[in-house]
Amino acid sequence: MDRTKLLEQAQAYFEQGRDLALEWLLSPAAWTQFGLLVVAYGAAVLVSRRLKPLLERLLTPQDDAQNVVAKSRRFLFIFIPLLLPLLAYALTGLGETVTRAAFGSGEVIAFGKRVFMFLAARILVKEIIDDPLLKVLGKYLLVPIAGLYALGFLDEVMMKMDETVVPLGNLSFSLLFLVRFAVVAGAIFWLGRWSNDQSAAFIKSQQEMRPAMRELAAKATEITIFGVAFLLVMNIMGISLTSLAVLTGVIGVGLGFGLQKIASNFISGVILLLEGQATVGDYVELDGGEAGTIVKMTARATILETYDGRWIVVPNEDFITTRVVNYSDQGSANRYEAPFSVSYDTDINKIPAIVEAAVAENPDVLSDPFPPDCELRAFGDNGIEFAVEFWVNGIDDGRYKYTSDVLFRIWNALKDNGIEIPFPQRVVHVKGEIRTRAK
Structure with a gap:
């Protein structure tokens, strides 16, 4: 049937x-x-x-x-x-x-x-x-x-989704509202990200501004854009900000102690950008041993890139509370020295002129603030020890190997002038007669 x-x-x-x-x-x-x-x-x-x-x-x-x-x-x-x-x-x-x-x-x-x-x-x-x-x-x-x-079928499905309520604490939303919220928020924040990228590129192209001010302006613009995007999403979806106050307060109390470090790092980052004592492009070394070129400064941390290609994420607070050595790779001269030695048979009065002239031929070696300076350092066990001091714009590491080229030039200059570069030697004195065993 x-x-x-x-x-x-x-x-x-x-x-x-x-x-x-x-x-x-x-x-x-x-x-x-x-x-x-x-x-x-x-x-x-x-x-x-x-x-x-x-x-x-x-x-x-x-x-x-x-x-x-x-x-x-x-x-x-x-x-x-x-x-x-x-x-x-x-x-x-x-x-x-x-x-x-x-x-x-x-x-x-x-x-x-x-x-x-x-x-x-x-x-x-x-x-x-x-x-x-x-x-x-x-x-x-x-x-x-x-x-x-x-x-x-869209109208029928939307009606069913609108009737399906999703509770969230004291608040409740329909499934349709959540879908609309996801679509609208995604579109607005995508537009905000695009606007932020364009604004950041424009700000960073303003070379007349200090690098630190460019970074600070870019961060302020980013916060403003996404803050406006958040308020716009809330307004479009008809969500009252006061209705989120209780939920936000509970989250704030619960996470307040855990966010202390984040707040400290954020404030430290703002101070760094305002003071400009360390900015993108500077080569820095911290007390903890971290060293590298600053490639990015975020709201929470500063990213250093070492010369072997690794990235080190350093909290901004470390730049405020610890000692930082800034070699300032952005146009600040640094002094280095290259040690060498000559034999005791050398007329050492000729050495400074020969070496200083050879080192000065390096196009990266500066004459200001000081030209190359060759100094007598010690009378060593194996030879007379010298060192030449020279100034360059940059760090003697990574793609810049100034000391290596300087040593090559010293070697060639000494060889061209017939000056011997000593190596470790030992003189052995034998007392008495040396006897040989008869075969």
């Missing part, structure tokens, strides 16, 4: 679908809508083919252009792949208006219009968005939503 009822119900559905299909096939309104849909798509293809080269020329700046207008043109250029589906969507929208006015229906062309919107969403996620977070949101939220919209 149950099997018979199922068969009868299936047959009824089949006949209903058949009658609906025949009605659509024999309906002038359906054929008109399908024809308008094809015409709208064909017109969109023709228009996009003519507009695409024009837009590419208008939105492609010169390769070396880095101003705000050029960057905005490059930003708009990435959206050119959306031209065809959006044109088709707009033209099918006009066709839907015509068919609804003429026949009182427009389901076929409306379905086609929604499909074009789905294609636009898919192209946006697949070809345009490259940010990892937005790509995930687009893949798992935007594209499924566009698919439901194309199939006509």
